[in-house]
Each structure stands twice: as C-alpha cells, then as structure tokens.
Amino acid sequence: MPLLELREETVGYNGITVLRELELNIEQGERIALVGESGAGKSTLLNLIHTRLGKTAALVPQELGLVQALSVFHNVYMGRLHQRSVWRNLRNLLKPAKADVDLVMPVLERLRLEDKIFTSVGELSGGQQQRTAVGRALFHPGYILIADEPVSAVDEHQAREILDAITAEKPTVILAMHDRELAIKFADRLIGIRDGKIALDEAASGMTPNDLDDLYRNSDR
C-alpha cells in the first residue's frame, strides 16, 4: 500500500487553480525530486502532500519559518516541541538543558553549525539560516521529510553535504529543487511539473539534465 495516494481534479488556493488532473502515488522509502519552472506549482504540490501526511512529516518551507530572535539551538529544538511537556519547553527556552543540547548537537555537527549553537538566527547568513531550518526538520522525529528548495542559498559542495545528511536521516524524502543536475544525483524518482500538470514521472537513474529540457521550454511556443 502506498504511503500517500493523491487523486485531485484541481488544487489551488484563494480560488486560483494551480494544479490540474493530479494523480500521484508516493511509496515508503522513495527519494523524490520535484522539478519544473518557478511558478509551475511545485510549492503547491508540496503543501498538499504535507497537509495530507499531517504531523508525521518534517517540513522545510521555502521561507524557512525560523524565529529570528531565538538561537540556533532553540530553532532546531522546535522540531520536537510537540513531544515534550510545556514545562520542559519553557525551561529550555529560558536556559537550554544539557540533555537537550546533547541531542541537538549531533544534528548541528552534521550541518557544520556546531559553533553557532547559541547564536541568534537573526545574526546568521542566508546559507546558515537555511541549514538551521534543515536542522529543525532533521531533529523532527518524523520518517518523512518535505523540503521546498532546501539548498538554494548554499554552494554546491555544501548542498551535497546537506542532501547527504537528509538522506542518511530520513527514509522518505520529497524535495522541490531547481538545480537539475543535483536533483538527478540526489533523487531516485523525478517528478516534473509543467503548466500545472505532471509532465514527467520517471526513475532518475540514467537521466541527464538535458532530458528535463522540455519542462523548461516556453509554453506559448
């Protein structure tokens, strides 16, 4: 049985239709990359998937959703807020407990943020902030990770590191990515979206970036 079955005539928000004739199955353990032009509907599809999966999935939204005034520790710790008592959360807000710092630290080491653990997010660079948001999702106990352009603000080397960390921690991963080469390397299944429809859904192995050209060609040609 698939993890998620999507059968939708139309998907949209505020009365605007973004996706049409959606038919999609997602299996446990898949590594999926969503590709397509910006505005094609990748974020809408990710949001739909996240809503359907509910609390079981960790999310890295495109706008990151970090609390700038809090430290990296706090923002990453927030991935497990729902598992802890309010009192423990309050205590950690005022003064991070050693036990929880020890839990968060390995995640940050993976992402090379360990020396920034008690720095407020507002003082970090764009790439560091993006890694913090990924850290929060990795710290989230869910087996599924949904991320919207999680490596857009870091260089290629770091991008690979982050993607490696993600795949090592989470069995099922669904990402939206604009870097085609990276998407083919990372994913085992590619879903291409064009003009609000799924235009491509194939195994990634053996593909080259040029095979995706059709997705990016002008639609009013």
Place this chain on the structure above:
Amino acid sequence: MTVRPEPSPLARTTTTFVGIAILCLIFADVAISTVDPWQEFNRMLLGLVTPDFYATDSVALAIAYTLAFALLGVALANVMGLFLALLFFSRIVRTGCAVVRAVHELFWALIFLQMFGLSPLTGVLAIAIPYSGIIAKVYAEILEEANPAPLKTIPAGTSRASAFIFVRMPDVWAHFRSYSMYRLECGIRSSAVLGFIGLPTLGFHLETAFKEGQYSEVSALLILFYLVIATMRIWMKRPLMPVYLIGAAAILPWGVAFSFSNIGRFLTEDIVPHPLRSGAGMEAFWDWLHMMVVDQAVPGTIATVQLTMIALVATGFLTIVFFPLISPLLLGKASRFCGHMFLVVARSTPEYILAFVLLQLWGPSMLPAIVALTLHNGAIIGHLVGRYTETVTLRQDATTGFNRYFYEVLPRVYRPMLALLFYRWEVIMRETAILGILGIATLGFYVDSAFADLRFDRAMLLIGITALLNIGVDAISRSVRTRLRLKTSLEQQ
C-alpha cells in the same frame, strides 16, 4: 567542545529592569487600608449594572464641554505642532518642545487656573500647549521618515514651499491625519480628566458622583464617555470639522472674566521664590531652596521614580498576558472579539480615573496607582503588539497552544514590545507624577499642596523638577533603545 549560551543584551536589560522593579516594590507601601473593600466594591458593581442616565443635571452639557475643550485644544495644537515640526531642525525649538511636553496637561491646567481662573482659555491651553510639543515631535519624525526620492525628481529651482506642498505633504498627509485622530482621542480623555481639578467636563461630575457614592450615576457617565470615544471615528468627519470647531467655540462660556493684572502678578511676582520677592537676600533663598529640595523634591522624586519603575515592569508583564487576547495566531474569532472589547475599555479609561476609583476602594497607598497605570498601559501596548502579530505568518507545521505562544510568537514580538514599552516609559512617568494629586506621595502631591496653599513659587519649582525628571527618563529610554537597536517608528497608533 564547550559552547556556553551567553545571555543576550535583551535578556540582560530585562533582568536589570525586573531587578530594579522588585527592589522598588520591596520598599513600596502597597497595603489595602480600607476596612471592608469588598463591600464598597459590591456597591460599585451594583451601580455599574444599574446605570442611571438622569441622575446628573446637564449631562449633555458636560459632554459638550468635554468635546469642546478637546476639539479646540487639539486643533490649536495641530496648527502649532505642524509649524514647530517645520522648525524642528532648530535646537531651541526641539528643547522648547521637550520642555512643554514634559509637563503634564493637568499641571498646565493648574498653572492656567491661577492665571485665567475658570475661563475656557484654561482648558483649551492646558491641552493645546503640551500637545503642541508632542505633535511637533511626531510630525517632525514623520517628515523625516518620508520617502526622500521624490524630492530629487522635481526641477531644480523649485521653491521650498512648492516642493513641500507638492512632494512632501501628499506623502505624509495620511499619517498626519491618522495621528491627529489618535491625538483627539487622547484629548477627549485629557479633557474629561480636567474636570477633576474643577473644569466643567465629565470628570467634574464623575468625581462628585463618586464622592457621594452615587455609583449608578458614575456608571452612566462612564458609559457615555466610552460611547463618545468608541463612536469617534463615525462622527469625526473632515467636512464637519469647521462645524464642530465653530460649535465648540460657541458653547464655551467665554464670558467668564479674567483680569490681566492677575496674570501679570502671577507671572512677575507669585512664581518668584518667596525670599527673593520679599527681599530677604540670597542666603534666605538658599535656605528656602534647601528646604524645598530636602523636604519635598527628594522624597517626591524617589516616590515618583519608584512607582514608575514598578509600573513600567508590571506593564511589560501584563502586555505579554494581554496581547494574545486579540492575536489571530493564538485565539479564534469569538474569543478575540471579547479580548478587543476588554482592551478597548481598559485603554479608554484614563489611568487617573482608574486610580481614583481604586483609591476609593483600597485607601491611600501605591497599590491603586500601580494597578491603574499597569492596566491602562498594558492594554495600550497589548493592543499594539496584538495588532502587530496580525502581520506575522507562521510556518505551516508550527506547533499549537502554549508551545506556539512561547516559541513562535513571544520571541517574535518581544523586541517590538520592548521598544513600545521603553517608548512609553516617559508617558508612565508623567502620569505617575500626576497621580500625586490624588494623595499618593509622588511629585504631583507636593505640587498640588503648594497650589492649595497658594505658594506658587514652590509649585513652579516642583513642576520644573518634574519636567527635568521626564526629560531625563526620555534621554535614558532613547539611549537604551539605541543600544538594543529597538525601533519604533512613531507611536504606531
């Protein structure tokens, strides 16, 4: 590897201020001295739910006077304030404005009362003068923050006046208009409170009814007061402005005469320190000054600062309790509606009236003043912070309940909240001094006693000290805000 969390500057400042407030609280008298406060409270509650709209003679006239003083005072202050805002580059103008707004409108009213008696001029000027100083500062800030780009695009050689009218004014006009509406609301509150020192506004009837224990009458007066303020945005239409102003000028009893010799004597003799006036020499003057400082200024200042610090920190605490009441991030529509109602009432009630009521209930101590200042200011800042959360969007998978409040919302609003709180510090201090008139031993207490004894030289000295204290707090608040990089553009009302 050892990385230790370091307290942020915000946390350190918070701890310092909380520490100071606790220290102040330890030495504060917060006892309830009335024998049976609950019995009186029950009578008040009973009165509150049985308003009697026919108890006060000439209620309509009292409301009309309240509005008339506010309209004329605020209109005059707008004209003067705009003019002064244009001259705000001058140091003299800036200092002058700082001084006039450091003196509370009730103190101005007490001064003008000596000069013009119960002439309407007293009420109008008591509002117009301090408000000019406030409006000048705010308008100057608005002008400064206006987009500079359009000014560069007008042809070289355009006169400054034309450039101002065509480029600056259209840009800032909306801000001026909304701010002057807010000022009018403040003006109505001030005008009502002026009744407590004898002007024929709502406060006059409120005080009388309270002192006589006519709580049904009090209830009716308060309800009318809230109605006037709540409906302001409906009846206050720009085309009607001239009608209102002419009407206001027409109904006020300008016939009440005042003598110019009185004014002359007040300004040239009464306010000159007694030893100098009677020619007793400099030594006598120094003795007088020493006595004033040791017996009145110092104890008054200590009590004022003490009460201000407690009220400031307590206001901060109450704000973080109040703002969720109207925040769409935390509460549903129905609960938010109730929250709005509560905050509107709490922030529309002048702290002076609140303190007066609580003083009747609990007897003289700092407690009524602390609670009144905290409720009123907590509701104002809580309202602003709650509105601010409307602009915050959380990520889709953000947690709920207390976790959301503490991790997602509070850290995001803490900085703007502190900015507003420090911005309001000076206002709280000004009010604290004034509450002395009710019998709490802040500077206002000594000022009021001096006026009662007709010792105007003492009163003026003490008012001067109060003003200096306010200017000092304003400076400290500004430096704290700069150091913590806290930004409030305007009062954001």
